[in-house]
Amino acid sequence: MQLPEVQLAVLEAASATEKRTIAQLAAETGEETTTLTGAAFDLAEEGLIEIEEREKDSLELTPEGRTYREEGLPELRLYRVAKEAGATETAASMGEVIGAADLKGKAVDIALSNFARKEYGKIDSGELSANAEADPDADEEAGAIEAIAAGGAGDVAPPVLDRLVERGLAERSQRTERAVTLTEEGVTALMEGIEAADTVGRLTPELLASGEWHDVEFRTYDVEADADRTYGGRTHVLRETAERVKDVLIGMGFEEMDGPHADADFWINDALFMPQDHPARTHWDRFALSEPAEIDDLPEELVERVENAHREGVGEDGEGYHSPWSAEFARQLALRGHTTSLSMRYLSGEAIGDLEPPQRYFSVEKVYRNDTLDATHLLEFFQIEGWVMAEDLSVRDLMGTFTEFYERFGITDIEFKPHYNPYTEPSFELFGTHPVTGELIEIGNSGLFRDEVLRPLGVECDVMAWGLALERLAMLTTGAEDIRDLHGTLADLDFLRNAEVSY
Numbered sequence: 066m067q068l069p070e071v072q073l074a075v076l077e078a079a080s081a082t083e084k085r086t087i088a089q090l091a092a093e094t095g096e097e098t099t100t101l102t103g104a105a106f107d108l109a110e111e112g113l114i115e116i117e118e119r120e121k122d123s124l125e126l127t128p129e130g131r132t133y134r135e136e137g138l139p140e141l142r143l144y145r146v147a148k149e150a151g152a153t154e155t156a157a158s159m160g161e162v163i164g165a166a167d168l169k170g171k172a173v174d175i176a177l178s179n180f181a182r183k184e185y186g187k188i189d190s191g192e193l194s195a196n197a198e199a200d201p202d203a204d205e206e207a208g209a210i211e212a213i214a215a216g217g218a219g220d221v222a223p224p225v226l227d228r229l230v231e232r233g234l235a236e237r238s239q240r241t242e243r244a245v246t247l248t249e250e251g252v253t254a255l256m257e258g259i260e261a262a263d264t265v266g267r268l269t270p271e272l273l274a275s276g277e278w279h280d281v282e283f284r285t286y287d288v289e290a291d292a293d294r295t296y297g298g299r300t301h302v303l304r305e306t307a308e309r310v311k312d313v314l315i316g317m318g319f320e321e322m323d324g325p326h327a328d329a330d331f332w333i334n335d336a337l338f339m340p341q342d343h344p345a346r347t348h349w350d351r352f353a354l355s356e357p358a359e360i361d362d363l364p365e366e367l368v369e370r371v372e373n374a375h376r377e378g379v380g381e382d383g384e385g386y387h388s389p390w391s392a393e394f395a396r397q398l399a400l401r402g403h404t405t406s407l408s409m410r411y412l413s414g415e416a417i418g419d420l421e422p423p424q425r426y427f428s429v430e431k432v433y434r435n436d437t438l439d440a441t442h443l444l445e446f447f448q449i450e451g452w453v454m455a456e457d458l459s460v461r462d463l464m465g466t467f468t469e470f471y472e473r474f475g476i477t478d479i480e481f482k483p484h485y486n487p488y489t490e491p492s493f494e495l496f497g498t499h500p501v502t503g504e505l506i507e508i509g510n511s512g513l514f515r516d517e518v519l520r521p522l523g524v525e526c527d528v529m530a531w532g533l534a535l536e537r538l539a540m541l542t543t544g545a546e547d548i549r550d551l552h553g554t555l556a557d558l559d560f561l562r563n564a565e566v567s568y
């Protein structure tokens with residue numbers, strides 16, 4: 066009988082009376098476990114061995130755990146230096162010991178808290194004393210780290226392992242352990258003698274050029290064999306959500322708008338009947354441009370009508386703000402804080418000419434706000450802007466549109482809350498329930514544009530409009546609990562690789 070070399074090695078290392086794990090075979094033969102697993106499956110197919118599978122919990126060191134294995138646990142480094150500095154006799158300055166132990170950043174806190182927890186000593190008003198009885202060489206956690214690295218964590222007390230996992234130094238995972246035994250046929254085949262056949266896994270240019278491919282035996286594919294997971298690229302969850310949003314809105318009859326990220330305050334605020342002394346228009350809230358600082362082409366007549374609405378209001382009973390209004394201020398440039406600036410450009414006819422009702426438009430674009438970064442706020446995020454222009458619209462139309470839109474993402478429990486916007490009346494905010502935390506999170510803001518907005522733009526019918534947060538929608542569809550897991554420097558790669566966008 067002829068068998069490929071690896072298969073022969075597996076057969077020779079296997080026993081008829083004792084199970085041998087793939088890991089043991091790897092240690093014996095020096096072959097990769099993936100290669101051996103493949104060979105074992107081939108042999109099992111031939112009936113020469115039997116494979117038994119078992120799910121096994123395994124522990125692995127995290128990158129932090131591996132670093133400490135090399136450099137020593139921070140608390141042990143602290144203890145050793147403290148002892149050298151005589152802190153077992155008289156308390157030493159904590160700052161000096163930390164400096165001498167070369168501990169920096171978060172390692173300092175880690176060292177201090179574990180130092181105290183494991184009773185390597187005490188810290189009292191900046192002084193550190195070391196416990197003369199303690200023995201860093203017998204540290205259970207350091208021992209466990211070594212044991213895990215050597216693949217022998219089985220002998221370590223479970224609470225110690227739990228501790229390492231809690232400290233983020235080790236990670237549990239499940240893997241399949243396979244063990245092989247020789248079958249009777251396997252034993253017989255071995256006794257009759259097996260020759261190693263040269264098998265080739267890949268057809269190379271060399272094999273083709275030399276003609277050797279005529280004579281070699283090719284290894285067969287085993288599509289069921291375990292293989293290492295390799296991660297290629299994939300569309301970012303947020304991009305996937307954005308694409309889906311676009312598809313849904315286009316399916317609902319909307320057309321897409323685009324326009325400048327940096328725009329005149331006129332389009333971002335004035336056209337929206339936002340008074341020029343509104344708190345959101347101070348330098349606190351906006352990212353102003355200094356070069357160029359202002360736009361030079363605003364439609365003159367429109368500016369005049371908008372100014373007039375601010376001063377006098379619109380219609381016979383119109384009431385304006387009677388507050389200062391300057392065209393100079395309206396020309397200032399800033400990064401848009403909402404994409405409602407695009408809606409203004411489109412509704413006014415400035416973007417693509419005058420529009421006759423009915424019309425539906427949307428955009429899924431970046432906006433910029435000088436917010437404080439936290440679990441639900443980013444300084445730049447994507448807004449799903451949209452509006453519908455028609456003869457007779459009411460809040461019911463708005464609610465119905467949202468209900469339909471969010472249903473496409475499996476979200477059926479949208480809640481509405483009355484709200485105030487200078488540019489819409491009535492206005493309401495939208496809330497959704499986070500699938501993991503159960504918390505109600507704000508996902509959008511909406512309303513019917515006021516006459517003070519529409520009339521100067523030259524729109525005579527009704528317009529309902531909204532700004533929804535794409536990241537918040539993604540939190541609801543993926544279960545992400547922190548917006549920073551989605552994008553930015555702290556984004557969780559594991560999450561991005563595996564997250565499913567549900568809809």
Ligand code: PHE
Nearest residue numbers: 403405510511512530531532
């Ligand atoms: N511009 C609002 C925001 O940023 C959203 C909105 C748009 C509300 C249009 C009403 C009408 O939150």
